[in-house]
Amino acid sequence: MSHVLVLVEISHRGHIADSARGLLALAARLGxxxxxxxxxxxxxxxxxxxxxxLGAAQVYQGRSDAAGTALVAxxxxxxxxxxxxxxxxxxxxxxxxxxREAAARLAVRxxxxxxxxxxxxxxxxxxxxxxxxIWGGNYLxxxxxxxxxxxxxxxxxxxxxxxxxxxQVTAESVTVDAATAGVIDSYNDAPEVSERPSLLGxxxxxxxxxxxxxxxxxxxxxxxxxxxxxxxxxxRAAVDAGYSPQTTQVGQTxxxxxxxxxxxxxxxxxIQHRAGMQTxxxxxxxxKDADAPIFEVADFGIVGDVFTIVPQLVEAIKAxxx
Amino acid sequence: xxxxxxxxxxxxxxxxxxxxxxxGLLDRDAGEPIVDEINERGLEAALRYKDDNKGTEVVVLSMxxxxxIKSIRKALSMGADSGVHIVDDSLAGADALVTSLAISKAxxxxxxxxxxxxNESTDGNGGIVPAxxxxxxxxxxxxxxxxxxxxxxxxxxxxQGDDGTANVHAGLPAIVTVTERFDYARFxxxxxxxxxxxxxxxxxxxxxxxxxxxxVSSLDRTEVISAVERPARTAGTKIDDDGTAAAxxxxxxxTNRLV
Numbered sequence: 142m143s144h145v146l147v148l149v150e151i152s153h154r155g156h157i158a159d160s161a162r163g164l165l166a167l168a169a170r171l172g173x174x175x176x177x178x179x180x181x182x183x184x185x186x187x188x189x190x191x192x193x194x195l196g197a198a199q200v201y202q203g204r205s206d207a208a209g210t211a212l213v214a215x216x217x218x219x220x221x222x223x224x225x226x227x228x229x230x231x232x233x234x235x236x237x238x239x240x241r242e243a244a245a246r247l248a249v250r251x252x253x254x255x256x257x258x259x260x261x262x263x264x265x266x267x268x269x270x271x272x273x274x275i276w277g278g279n280y281l282x283x284x285x286x287x288x289x290x291x292x293x294x295x296x297x298x299x300x301x302x303x304x305x306x307x308x309q310v311t312a313e314s315v316t317v318d319a320a321t322a323g324v325i326d327s328y329n330d331a332p333e334v335s336e337r338p339s340l341l342g343x344x345x346x347x348x349x350x351x352x353x354x355x356x357x358x359x360x361x362x363x364x365x366x367x368x369x370x371x372x373x374x375x376x377r378a379a380v381d382a383g384y385s386p387q388t389t390q391v392g393q394t395x396x397x398x399x400x401x402x403x404x405x406x407x408x409x410x411x412i413q414h415r416a417g418m419q420t421x422x423x424x425x426x427x428x429k430d431a432d433a434p435i436f437e438v439a440d441f442g443i444v445g446d447v448f449t450i451v452p453q454l455v456e457a458i459k460a461x462x463x
Numbered sequence: 464x465x466x467x468x469x470x471x472x473x474x475x476x477x478x479x480x481x482x483x484x485x486x487g488l489l490d491r492d493a494g495e496p497i498v499d500e501i502n503e504r505g506l507e508a509a510l511r512y513k514d515d516n517k518g519t520e521v522v523v524l525s526m527x528x529x530x531x532i533k534s535i536r537k538a539l540s541m542g543a544d545s546g547v548h549i550v551d552d553s554l555a556g557a558d559a560l561v562t563s564l565a566i567s568k569a570x571x572x573x574x575x576x577x578x579x580x581x582n583e584s585t586d587g588n589g590g591i592v593p594a595x596x597x598x599x600x601x602x603x604x605x606x607x608x609x610x611x612x613x614x615x616x617x618x619x620x621x622x623q624g625d626d627g628t629a630n631v632h633a634g635l636p637a638i639v640t641v642t643e644r645f646d647y648a649r650f651x652x653x654x655x656x657x658x659x660x661x662x663x664x665x666x667x668x669x670x671x672x673x674x675x676x677x678x679v680s681s682l683d684r685t686e687v688i689s690a691v692e693r694p695a696r697t698a699g700t701k702i703d704d705d706g707t708a709a710a711x712x713x714x715x716x717x718t719n720r721l722v
Contacts, residue, residue: 152626212605212622212631213594236590238607238624245594248560254684255559257589270688275588280482283688293591323603323633326619331627345721369722387644393476393585394501394643402721413476419696423719425712431703438696441715445704453709458722461713 143230145172146201146223148216149192150239151180153209153328157191159342160235163299165196167262171269172230174303175199177223179215179315181208189308196303200310201227207317214322216243218315221250226313229289231269233262236293244291254286260298277397277416295397297342337363340372340389345402348374348391348418351382352407352429352447359384361451362406368458374398374418376408392417407447410435427451464516464615466509467570468543469580469593470502470525472534476585487687488556489586491528498534501581503541503648505641509579510542510649512613520544522573526554526565532664540651540659547573551669553676558685563595568672570600573665577618578638582607593640603633609644 145168150158161176168174176197178184184202192200203219205211220232220243234244236258248255259271271292273282340346347369349362359379366373375385377392391398393413403421408414410426410433418424419438426439427447436442443450474480474494481493506523513519523538525531526549535546549565557565570578583590590606597604605611609628611620618639619632651659669679700715702708716722 150625154626156626158625212603212629217598238622241590242594242604242606245559245563245591246598248591249563249595249598252560252682252684255589255591256685257559257587257591275482276480278693279480280690280692282482282487282690284487285686285688287684287686318601320634321597321601321603323605323622323631323637326630326632328624329621329628329630390643402716411477412479416476423721424696425716431701436701437698439701440699441712442698442701443704443708443712444701445708450704450709450712454712457709457713461717461722 142172144175144227146175146177146220146227146229146232147197148220148232148234148240148243149176149178150235150237151178151188155185155188157188158235158237160237160240160294160296161192162195162302164233164235164294166299166301166303167294168233169196169303171262171264173198175201175223175227175229176308177201177203177219179203179205179208179219181206183312184310189310193306193308196306197308198306200308202310202312203315204312205315205317207319207322210325211317211319212323212325213239213242213246214317215315217246217250218317220247222313222315224251231289232291234291234293236295241293244293248291251289253289253291256284256286256290256292258295259292260295262292274420277393278420337366338370338372340374340396340398343372343398343400345369345371346374346391346398346400347371347404347406348376348408349379349385349406350376350408351378353379353384356384361447364455365404365406365451368455371402371404376414405435405439406451408435409433410438464518464576465520465522465574466512466577466579467522467524467573467575468502468506468509468538469566469578470506470523470534470538471499471581471584472496472525472527472531473499473584473586480586482690484690484692486556487690496530496533498537499581499584501584501641501643504643504645505579505581506538506541506543507648508611508641508645513542522547524566524569524573525549526562535664536659537651539662540655541649542655545662546664548664548666549672550666553669553679557679558683559589559591559595560682560684561679563592563599564674564682565669565672566592567596567599568674569667570596572667572672576635577613580638580640582640582642593638597638603637604639605631605633605637606640607642608639609642611639611641
């Protein structure tokens with residue numbers, strides 16, 4: 142079988158990105174998965190073991206002194222070297238901040254078509270086909286390329302895991318042209334957040350809108366999320382008003398989620414918000430305005446006041462699980 | 464300092480957007496065409512630098528069908544000095560490789576110290592064209608910036624990442640992409656709207672950029688195999704809260720094993 146490359150992002154703190162599991166699972170479906178990493182130092186044994194447990198039979202390490210200081214360029218060089226060495230059938234990359242920039246730069250190098258934001262991939266009649274869900278899932282699009290595709294995969298879209306493997310490491314030095322790369326001066330790490338699940342790939346999401354009126358009141362959204370074991374989301378209006386950080390924004394220009402349960406609290410449901418959540422399996426909406434468009438997509442809607450109903454919900458859910 | 468702001472004309476996200484199910488391409492007749500909001504934020508950042516630094520030239524560059532001139536004029540009315548419009552029938556349905564080639568050639572023709580793009584468009588959501596341009600032009604990319612400082616010699620800012628942000632910088636010339644953390648754009652004033660009509664717009668074809676049609680078709684490597692419209696969701700139960708709605712909802716969640 143041919144090789145399928147996966148760009149595994151390793152944070153500056155040495156953590157393997159969550160996207161690695163799903164990417165390696167898709168790669169294993171298409172061929173022999175190879176994890177490509179760009180680091181400055183030799184890989185620690187536990188990192189190699191972890192990549193093997195995620196399904197990588199081979200790890201291709203591009204070593205560069207610029208890794209960690211040059212923006213994205215070391216990953217591009219590692220991928221380009223791995224493509225040249227292994228002639229893969231496809232390259233899979235997370236549709237993350239670093240991932241898509243690396244994918245784009247690699248594609249120019251190799252003259253490859255890029256299929257973006259895939260939620261699934263499959264091999265069919267000798268071609269690799271990417272399935273995308275666009276505009277909030279209003280359309281499902283299959284696309285392919287002539288020649289080796291570079292595919293970016295939506296974070297959180299893949300549930301499966303690849304069979305475990307024992308990873309063999311190949312290390313090659315790669316050279317980064319410093320003049321063509323941005324420079325990373327320092328990191329501002331987000332505080333280690335609570336045990337609350339992150340929005341991407343969450344099974345349950347509770348989102349709040351402008352209806353909460355203040356950042357203090359928005360705590361009600363968090364209380365219900367914690368009672369349900371859900372991630373916290375927000376509408377753009379709530380983010381613009383400063384009730385919730387921008388990273389929680391669900392919608393056209395924020396995060397797209399497809400959880401089992403989506404609870405929209407005080408969210409009117411503008412078309413841009415629905416684009417980020419309407420593929421949820423079950424949608425619950427609570428809003429004072431009986432005509433709010435969110436009710437058009439809700440499986441269960443309550444016309445009422447979030448300030449009355451949400452505390453009752455929290456109590457009732459806690460009582461059940463007690 | 465010449466700052467080139469890349470502008471994409473897209474269908475308004477508050478309208479229903481349509482995909483042509485035969486070609487898999489955007490139906491440009493559905494939805495009002497507007498300047499993608501993220502590009503207006505990028506333009507605003509460039510105009511603020513120009514406000515404080517006389518002698519700065521702000522150029523807006525757009526690739527799109529003939530009616531994309533409307534978006535270029537909008538940007539000119541907000542304060543950009545001139546426009547570049549890449550129009551060519553063979554660019555209809557161009558993928559990112561082709562698009563980045565055309566824009567890179569146009570940037571070389573126009574000249575630039577700093578290129579400002581949006582992090583991703585609202586119709587394609589790819590976010591890959593700016594990185595391709597950086598690779599083609601051999602200039603640094605600072606992508607997904609949440610803020611930006613421009614000086615004569617460099618650009619710097621905070622870049623969004625998965626676990627927080629990073630402080631990054633690059634010497635000029637460079638390309639940056641801005642995120643929604645950038646401020647909303649100013650509104651065009653009356654004087655801006657009047658003078659926009661007289662500002663120069665350079666309309667260029669691929670041939671004028673030195674790209675031949677054969678190169679475009681050999682580069683166009685992506686193909687839509689099928690496109691399917693998902694049926695619209697339908698509304699389910701809707702109840703008025705009479706004091707028992709919370710309890711009813713918990714029962715509903717329990718029945719569906721969601722609690």
